[in-house]
Amino acid sequence: MNIELSEKLKSFKPFLFEELYRKERAERAKGKDIISLAVGDPDLPTAGPIVDCAVREVRKGANHRYPNTKGNENLRGEISAWHKRRHGLSFHPGEEVSILIGSKEGIAHLPFVVMNPGDYCLIPDPTYPTYRTGVVLSGGRIHDVPLEEKNGFLPDLGKLPRKVVEKTKLFFLNYPNNPTGADATLDFYKDLVKWAKKNGVVIAQDAAYCDIYFGKPAPSLLQVPGARDVAVEFYSSSKTYCMAGWRIGWVVGNSKLVCALNKLKENIDSGPFNAIQNAVAFGLKHHEKIVPPIRAHFKARADRFCSALEAAGWRFKRPGGSCFVWARPPVDCTSIDAVYFMLEKAAILTAPGSGFGKYGEGFVRFSLTEPDAKLAQAVRRLKALDWSALK
Ligand SMILES: Cc1ncc(COP(=O)(O)O)c(C=O)c1O
Structure with a gap:
């Protein structure tokens, strides 16, 4: 039988990072000693005490039963307590907090609870690709919002077309930003919240990299007074x-949105394994001990890597956070040409900026989530590359 797949499914491109994993496997199969700086998958092991907690929790029979969709009280309570310590914000654990099976899952589902067919969602360009998923599935329209270097990779709210804004329901953002490494200030968030209220747009700020900051702690959008009226924020362990x-x-954030997302998810999933939820709760409880060494590690890596890239003639602004460096190669070329050149001549796989959107053209994203020795090896190979061969 010829199974005809849905039009929606056919409209999806393969997920960028899965493509990059496939490319890496194919190159390794050819016997190449590939260093992959393409995907942001932290190499550092989860802290020992969190793993020990998980082992204890796995042994508890009560945890073997169904969890509930919005997450257990222990984890929601620790999340509320952590936001209080970190941002001075109180969230009602029952109505303003919901657990996700990774933030990617919640990000993909959020558009279903606010968008009707034909509504617009504003999506940054370049972007983390999952913001598009739920919009496409819910029949919404996407308007790409340029993130340009001259604006510090922040959107220019004044330049959004009025006709689009009138039909816009949702705006996804993420700071510290993947892929550009840019950070956002509370002043920017104040303007954004004001704009969102004026235009009746829901803001979904993705804070997946909120703890990988290299200067001042990354602020929460929800610290802006009244932000909770229009916004939710996604977090990730x-x-x-x-x-x-x-x-x-x-x-966390607007209770109507959090509860609506949870209602949708109750019809889809049953929440993550309670033993794992409790291990993350342990991480949150001991956050101030566990996280600073991780942050320091990423910062030291970024400092070393950026100095080497600068010496090798790359053009870029040093990241304010995240585990990425977003840079233009020493010679003008397309992102894809640069990525294939490095793959062929230096056996280094990177992510092409154009894969994140058309405003990413000309950039390459380096992910600093490989062990230090591998990164040092990558730096040696990058320094030895003669880019004149690409001209
Ligand atoms: C900006 C951004 N948001 C969300 C995610 C997904 O994170 P999680 O592992 O929580 O699903 C990623 C993962 O790379 C990301 O880069």
Whole structure:
């Protein structure tokens, strides 16, 4: 039988990072000693005490039963307590906090609870690709919002077309930013909240990299007075605690949106394993001990890597946070040409900026989530590259 797949499914391109994993495997199969700086998957192991807590929790029979969709009280309580310590914000654990099976899952589902067919969603360009998923599936329209270097990779709200804004329901952003490494200030968030209220647009700020900051602590959009009327924020344990494989994220903020997302999810999933939720709760409780060494590690890596890239003639602004460096190669060329050139001549796989959107053209994204020795090897190979061969 010829199974005809849905039009929606056909409209999806393969997920950029899965493509990059495939490319890496194919090159390794050819016997190449590939260093992959393409995907942001932290190499540092999850802290020992979190793992020990998980082992204890796995042994508890009560945890073997169904969890509930919005997450258990222990984790929601620790999340509320952490936001209080970090941002001075109180969230009602029952109505303003919901657990996700990784923040990616919640990000993909959020458009279903606010968008009707034909509504617009504003999506940064370049972007983390998952913001598009739920918009496409819910029949919404996407308007790409340029993130330009001259604006510090922040959107220029004054330049958004009025006709689009009138039909816009949702705006996704993420700071510290993937892929550009840019950070946002509370002043920018104040303008954004004012703009969102004026235009009746829901803001979804993705704070996946909120703990990988290199200067002042990254602010929360929800620190802006009244932001909770229009906004939710997504958080992730993946980078903060190096727990990408454990799959826990959460959403906080506007209770109507949080509860609506939870209602949708109750019809889809049953929440993550309670043992893992409790391990993340342990991480949050001991956050101030566990996270600073992780942050310091990423910062030291970024400092070393950026100095080497500068010496090798790359053009870029040093990241304010995240685990990425977003840079233009020493010679003018397309992102894809640069990526293939490095792959062929230096066996280094990177992510092409154009894969994140058309405003990413000309850039390459380096992900600093490989062990230090590998990064040092990558630096040696990059320094030895003769870019004149590409001209
Ligand atoms: C900007 C951004 N948001 C969300 C995610 C997804 O994180 P999680 O592992 O919590 O699903 C990622 C993962 O790379 C990301 O880069």
